[in-house]
Amino acid sequence: MIHTFSGWGHHVVLDVESGAVHLADELSLALLPHIRLPMAPDCPPAVARAAGADPAEADEAWRELYTLYKQGLLFAPAAELTPPTGRLKALCLHVSHDCDLRCGYCFAHAGDYGGARVTMDFDTARTAVDLLVRLSGARRNLEIDFFGGEPLLALDTVRRTVEYARAHEAEWGGKHFRFTLTTNGLGLDDETIDFLNREMDNVVLSLDGRPGVHDALRRTAAGEGSYEKVLPGIRALVERRDRDYYVRGTFTARNPDFADDALYLASLGFKHLSMEPVVLPEGHPLALREEHLPAVFAAYDRLAGALRGESGVSFFHFRVDLTQGPCVYKRLRGCGAGFEYAAVTPEGDLYPCHQFVGREAYRMGSVREGRLDPAVAARFAALTVSNKPSCRDCWAKYFCSGGCAAAALNMTGALDGRYALGCEMQKKRLECAILTAVDRMAGEAPAEARP
Amino acid sequence: MKHIRTISGATLKQSASGGGCGECQTSCQSACKTSCTVANQRCEQKKKD
Ligand code: SF4
Ligand code: SF4
Numbered sequence: 001m002i003h004t005f006s007g008w009g010h011h012v013v014l015d016v017e018s019g020a021v022h023l024a025d026e027l028s029l030a031l032l033p034h035i036r037l038p039m040a041p042d043c044p045p046a047v048a049r050a051a052g053a054d055p056a057e058a059d060e061a062w063r064e065l066y067t068l069y070k071q072g073l074l075f076a077p078a079a080e081l082t083p084p085t086g087r088l089k090a091l092c093l094h095v096s097h098d099c100d101l102r103c104g105y106c107f108a109h110a111g112d113y114g115g116a117r118v119t120m121d122f123d124t125a126r127t128a129v130d131l132l133v134r135l136s137g138a139r140r141n142l143e144i145d146f147f148g149g150e151p152l153l154a155l156d157t158v159r160r161t162v163e164y165a166r167a168h169e170a171e172w173g174g175k176h177f178r179f180t181l182t183t184n185g186l187g188l189d190d191e192t193i194d195f196l197n198r199e200m201d202n203v204v205l206s207l208d209g210r211p212g213v214h215d216a217l218r219r220t221a222a223g224e225g226s227y228e229k230v231l232p233g234i235r236a237l238v239e240r241r242d243r244d245y246y247v248r249g250t251f252t253a254r255n256p257d258f259a260d261d262a263l264y265l266a267s268l269g270f271k272h273l274s275m276e277p278v279v280l281p282e283g284h285p286l287a288l289r290e291e292h293l294p295a296v297f298a299a300y301d302r303l304a305g306a307l308r309g310e311s312g313v314s315f316f317h318f319r320v321d322l323t324q325g326p327c328v329y330k331r332l333r334g335c336g337a338g339f340e341y342a343a344v345t346p347e348g349d350l351y352p353c354h355q356f357v358g359r360e361a362y363r364m365g366s367v368r369e370g371r372l373d374p375a376v377a378a379r380f381a382a383l384t385v386s387n388k389p390s391c392r393d394c395w396a397k398y399f400c401s402g403g404c405a406a407a408a409l410n411m412t413g414a415l416d417g418r419y420a421l422g423c424e425m426q427k428k429r430l431e432c433a434i435l436t437a438v439d440r441m442a443g444e445a446p447a448e449a450r451p
Numbered sequence: 452m453k454h455i456r457t458i459s460g461a462t463l464k465q466s467a468s469g470g471g472c473g474e475c476q477t478s479c480q481s482a483c484k485t486s487c488t489v490a491n492q493r494c495e496q497k498k499k500d
Contacts, residue, residue: 013455019463030456061454073461083471090477141474141495147484178476182484204484248483276483316483319491322459326492329471331463334478334489341477354484398463401478401489433491439456 002075003395004032007301007435008308010442014434016395017070018076019324021438022068027053028061039069050203053199083329083384084339088135088372089142091128092354095120095157096149097346101184101226104217105278105286111149113345113358119154120346125161127367128344135171135372145180147343147354152187154346155195180204182248184218186226188233193240202244205234209249209261209275217286218255231268239271245272246316251403252278252286256295259303266313274316275427279355279407290421297428304432308385308439320399320433322441331385334401338364352380355406379395380405383416396427399434469496 001016004024011029024032030051031043042057043062048055049063049430068074099111109119129144136142146158146163158181165177180310181196182204188196194447207230208214238245247270253257258275265273277296280287281283288296307313325331335341338352342364350364350372364373385391385402394400403422474495 017463018461019466020461021458021460023456023458025454064452064454067452068455068457072464073457076461077462079467081467084458086473089473098489139473141476143477178470181482187460274483316491321491321493323462324493324497325462325466326475326489326494327466327469327471328463329467330473330475331489340473341479353479391485399489404479424482438458442456 001017001030001393001395004029005431005435007431007437008305010435010438012431012434012438013074014395015074015076016398017078017278018073019322019328019398020068020073020076021434022073023438023442024041025061027051027057028065031058031061031065033063035069037075039066039075039161041066056095068358076294079328080105080386081328081332083333086333086336086381087137087139088132088340088342089139090145090336090341091132091143092145092147092341092343093120093125093128093151093161094148094343094345094354094357095125095146095151095154097163098153099148099150100153100186100221101150101218102221102223104219105250105277105280107355108357113149115345115358117149118346119149120157120344120348121426122157122160122164124344124348124367125157125347126164127406129161129165129365131370132170133175134370134385138173139316140174141178143178143180145182147182150184151181152183152192159195166199178202181426182206184226184231185234187236188230188237190236191239191309193233195236196243197243200243201242201250202246203237204246204248204274205237205359207231207234207247207249207265207270209255209258210264213261214249214301217250217252235268236331246274247272248274248276248316250278251288251299252280253288253292254286256288256292257299258296259299259306262303262315263306266307267312271313272316273313277422279410288421288425293421293424296425300428300432300441305420309435317429318433318436320430320437322434322437328398331398331401333381333384337405338362339372352376353406355404355410388418390423396421396423396430399430400426436443466494472496 034047048058098117178201180202349365385397
């Protein structure tokens with residue numbers, strides 16, 4: 001299977017199964033749709049005519065395509081690979097089901113996930129860490145994300161959990177923890193910033209972009225906009241940080257022109273940005289609908305264009321590494337929710353991921369039971385791109401890895417359903433990402449020299 | 452070649468030989484928490500090079 005698209009004067013040809021990426025000229029692009037497999041070594045005269053090309057020129061181009069075909073770089077067959085069974089390696093600790101903001105689009109129902117406003121005590125967090133260490137087996141790199149609600153409302157638990165895990169890394173056979181924290185920025189005083197910059201491998205900071213866009217939905221409990229309240233802390237943290245961070249916004253039906261929000265954040269000096277489509281059920285006034293797609297596509301194009309070259313700003317979804325990316329097994333399996341990754345509520349209940357929290361049917365037990373419900377885990381482990389009919393024939397499958405199970409469930413009622421709108425946005429931003437990478441690489445070393 | 456230029460080779464195919472060590476980062480932990488793009492992650496083995 002191949003996928004072709006054009007932009008910035010490039011005609012990109014992605015060979016889906018091998019992962020190869022080529023740049024075609026007009027003629028070879030015109031020939032590609034005429035190729036039938038197994039490919040003939042010479043250009044059929046009818047094809048040259050149909051492509052409106054000089055027969056000798058067409059034959060020359062065809063032979064080049066044939067060479068790639070023979071090398072397994074064009075129309076490579078699908079390999080039947082089964083990813084190895086995953087082991088738990090990442091936990092999302094909902095240290096607080098309370099939040100000091102009331103955002104209009106929050107999937108956590110203003111932080112409480114439809115339950116009580118509570119925080120996680122250290123004992124529960126410690127039990128969760130122990131569970132992670134035990135279920136991870138020989139895996140060395142473990143991840144813990146402090147999430148909420150607003151995790152800074154349970155800062156004491158965060159601090160003690162980090163301390164506990166770090167103190168035992170060696171004793172647990174050389175485990176290495178990576179901590180991340182996602183915050184709305186309200187609680188960022190100097191001391192907290194120092195702590196986060198010292199201990200967190202990544203900090204995700206929520207800021208929606210232009211002040212009006214941010215304030216319309218990210219409001220305090222008193223109903224005021226929060227932009228002016230969160231910006232100083234977020235700025236101070238980033239200024240003093242020498243490790244990963246993301247300033248992350250959400251876009252909704254109100255701002256499908258979110259490129260302006262991303263570029264606004266870039267103008268404030270933030271270098272690592274992410275803008276995510278809102279996750280809301282159909283019918284919600286803020287939910288993205290089919291009619292928004294042209295504006296959303298235009299926004300991705302505009303953003304990619306603005307960040308082209310040495311902008312110094314990286315947009316999360318445009319960062320695709322065509323040569324050093326993850327192996328095919330990871331790409332087949334996706335996010336790992338429910339078997340490699342799980343979320344823990346303040347009470348210690350386990351769910352496949354943060355977006356399943358509160359859905360009783362998906363509860364996977366409690367950290368105190370010392371295991372992940374195997375029946376739920378098996379359902380999630382089976383969600384590979386090769387098992388999902390709609391993904392199997394999709395060109396984006398090894399980049400997207402089958403999409404978000406939570407979104408599929410929310411939008412289609414089935415874990416393996418196809419959330420068409422999400423797929424369209426995913427494919428668009430992948431084209432932008434591949435184009436960005438290709439554009440950079442095209443100016444570098446001669447192509448044939450690359451592996 | 453004159454008409455088509457390879458920018459990146461059979462990276463995916465080659466990556467299958469490693470068998471999938473699983474040491475890499477979980478995709479949803481990195482920034483978005485709402486989607487599952489894996490292609491922008493890095494391979495832990497290659498990071499070491
Ligand atoms: S874009 Fe949609 S169909 Fe394609 S792999 Fe992703 S989830 Fe599957
Ligand atoms: S199901 Fe969706 S939200 Fe949950 S971990 Fe996977 S990609 Fe992320």
